[in-house]
Amino acid sequence: MSKLKIISSTTREGRAGVALEKWITQYAKDNSNFEVELLDLSIIKLPFMDEPKHPSLQDYQHEHTKRWSAKINEGDAYIIVLAEYNFGFPAPIKNAIDYLFKEWMYKPVAFVSYGGVSGGLRSTQMLKQVVTTLNMMPLSAQVNIPFFGKLIDENGEFHPNDIILKSTDHTLSELEKWSNGLKLIRNSK
Numbered sequence: 001m002s003k004l005k006i007i008s009s010t011t012r013e014g015r016a017g018v019a020l021e022k023w024i025t026q027y028a029k030d031n032s033n034f035e036v037e038l039l040d041l042s043i044i045k046l047p048f049m050d051e052p053k054h055p056s057l058q059d060y061q062h063e064h065t066k067r068w069s070a071k072i073n074e075g076d077a078y079i080i081v082l083a084e085y086n087f088g089f090p091a092p093i094k095n096a097i098d099y100l101f102k103e104w105m106y107k108p109v110a111f112v113s114y115g116g117v118s119g120g121l122r123s124t125q126m127l128k129q130v131v132t133t134l135n136m137m138p139l140s141a142q143v144n145i146p147f148f149g150k151l152i153d154e155n156g157e158f159h160p161n162d163i164i165l166k167s168t169d170h171t172l173s174e175l176e177k178w179s180n181g182l183k184l185i186r187n188s189k
């Protein structure tokens, strides 16, 4: 079974991303053929990138990098639950990406983005450019959630509307296609 890793983008105390991550993790478990795991950067707590050698060498010095490498290496596809900070991507997700290189290669990544009026679209466009350097395939299918706060109840639970559900189904289906296709490239190396 292909493995889907869902990765958070923010780590601050009281962050809203938790509600969206919990929701998309459960939704993907119930509505896709992936084996799904949530990788919460606020729990994983990577320091600022501190490896002395370029990640492409995979000669990691630190246990936190070895653990992160093993988790990302397992994945066949990724969803980044992406906030927008100052019209760009939050630093924790860029830091987590920069730690590794080959572990990301030839794998698809989709974005569930959230924010105010833009719903995290500006952040997504910026991060798409970064992930192409790692030979990842950023999907055009995405889940975009403007004014996300209106869809989170007092218990911190996210309630998607029909538009969000439709785009989520499409995104999961596209991720499966790309995941299967890119396995051919990875296996041909």
Ligand SMILES: Cc1cc2nc3c(=O)[nH]c(=O)nc-3n(C[C@H](O)[C@H](O)[C@H](O)COP(=O)(O)O)c2cc1C
Pocket (backbone or CB within 6 Å): 010, 011, 012, 014, 015, 016, 017, 018, 083, 084, 085, 086, 087, 088, 114, 115, 116, 117, 118, 119, 120
């Ligand atoms: C430092 C900072 C910068 C922000 N900049 C933006 C922004 O550019 N666009 C936007 O839509 N929301 C912005 N917001 C509001 C966020 O969408 C909102 O706080 C959201 O909850 C952030 O995700 P998080 O709670 O998981 O950290 C910003 C929030 C913070 C803390």
